[in-house]
Amino acid sequence: MxxxxxxxxxxxxxxxxxxxxxxxxxxxxxxxxxxxxxxxxxxxxxxxxxxxxxxxxxxxxxxxxxxxxxxxxxxxxxxxxxxxxxxxxxxxxxxxxxxxxxxxxxxxxxxxxxxxxxxxxxxxxxxxxxxxxxxxxxxxxxxxxxxxxxxxxxxxxxxxxxxxxxxxxxxxxxxxxxxxxxxxxxxxxxxxxxxxxxxxxxxxxxxxxxxxxxxxxxxxxxxxxxxxxxxxxxxxxxxxxxxxxxxxxxxxxxWLDLARASNRAAQRLSDGILKIGGSSLIHPADANMVFPALPRALHRKAMEGGAKYYIWPGNQSLDGPADEAVSARLVCSWCTTDEDVDGFLGLIS
CATH class of the missing domain: 3.40.640.10 (Type I PLP-dependent aspartate aminotransferase-like (Major domain))
Known part of the structure; x- marks a missing residue:
């Protein structure tokens, strides 16, 4: 992940x-x-x-x-x-x-x-x-x-x-x-x-x-x-x-096959995030990057479960009200698997 x-x-x-x-x-x-x-x-x-x-x-x-x-x-x-x-x-x-x-x-x-x-x-x-x-x-x-x-x-x-x-x-x-x-x-x-x-x-x-x-x-x-x-x-x-x-x-x-793979992974990721209550995207997920806004409690669960990604912009903190939305950046690569994506979604569901 x-x-x-x-x-x-x-x-x-x-x-x-x-x-x-x-x-x-x-x-x-x-x-x-x-x-x-x-x-x-x-x-x-x-x-x-x-x-x-x-x-x-x-x-x-x-x-x-x-x-x-x-x-x-x-x-x-x-x-x-x-x-x-x-x-x-x-x-x-x-x-x-x-x-x-x-x-x-x-x-x-x-x-x-x-x-x-x-x-x-x-x-x-x-x-x-x-x-x-x-x-x-x-x-x-x-x-x-x-x-x-x-x-x-x-x-x-x-x-x-x-x-x-x-x-x-x-x-x-x-x-x-x-x-x-x-x-x-x-x-x-x-x-x-x-x-x-x-x-x-x-x-x-x-x-x-x-x-x-x-x-x-x-x-x-x-x-x-x-x-x-x-x-x-x-x-x-x-x-x-x-x-x-x-x-x-x-x-x-x-080069195009690898890009299509990373784009597909990001689409799977963004689709799954939008099904979770309290979530949204701060930018359209057009390619291989996803910028979700999630309740702070879900970020804590994801990171404690081993997911690696950046809070974005970085001046936000994971300390604070659990239900407050915090935005992040997640980037998919050519080798991001469905298991990686589904594992992350499972942590925040």
Missing amino acids: YFSSDNSSPAHPKVLEAISKANEGYMPSYGTDPIMDEVRARIRETFEAPEAAVYLVATGSTANALSLACFCPPWATVFCHRNAHIEEDECGAPEFYTGGAKMTLVEGPHAKMTPANLRRTIEFTGRGGVHNVQRGMVSITNVTEAGTVYTTAEVAELAGIAKEYKLPVHLDGARFANALATSNASPAEMTWRAGVDVLSFGGTKNGLIGVEAVVIFDPAKAWEFELRRKRGGHLFSKHRYLSAQMLSYLEDNL
């Missing part, structure tokens, strides 16, 4: 097998390995983007920060939701790698920017000319930090507003597979066809040991990304181990 994070789940056996196979003999370094050639071709095919530049890094923070740095100058700002990962959870990495670009926060329910708020915020920015930070780019998180999913139409609407102001668009897809599994859109429809210029394509939260892809749909930015990756210390010498993980992820659509 481990629902703390999908980061905590094990790697898929096929990933370990691929790494073991890649470990045989010698292979060129720094991303010139033949496995990376296959990865590049497979991602281009998957996204229907034959000219896309494709690079691998080890962490989502790196993928996001380097992507933003390539498209946003130091004197500009990145428009993102107040609860976006690049705002709340990157310890200033985007600001650091861009050389000082600002995050300008856009409001919207359930961690989703609304088109009206995005337009209003862009319009307000840079009105004082040289005295103000300038309009830089838009970043969309999908799946959001609240577990909600932007539909393809919603991504396209936000990106369309960005394009009206000639702003590039970044999509933080740490859980991109989960968003696709929910929406049934194609990778191309969710990204470049909707107006996305650069994608952080996640794998670590979905069965890999540690690798993310950066997919740049404008190949003119490729060389700059390579330089920034090297200068930032994120070019792996034994790159084949990153390549092997990503190739195994893409083969036979493993």
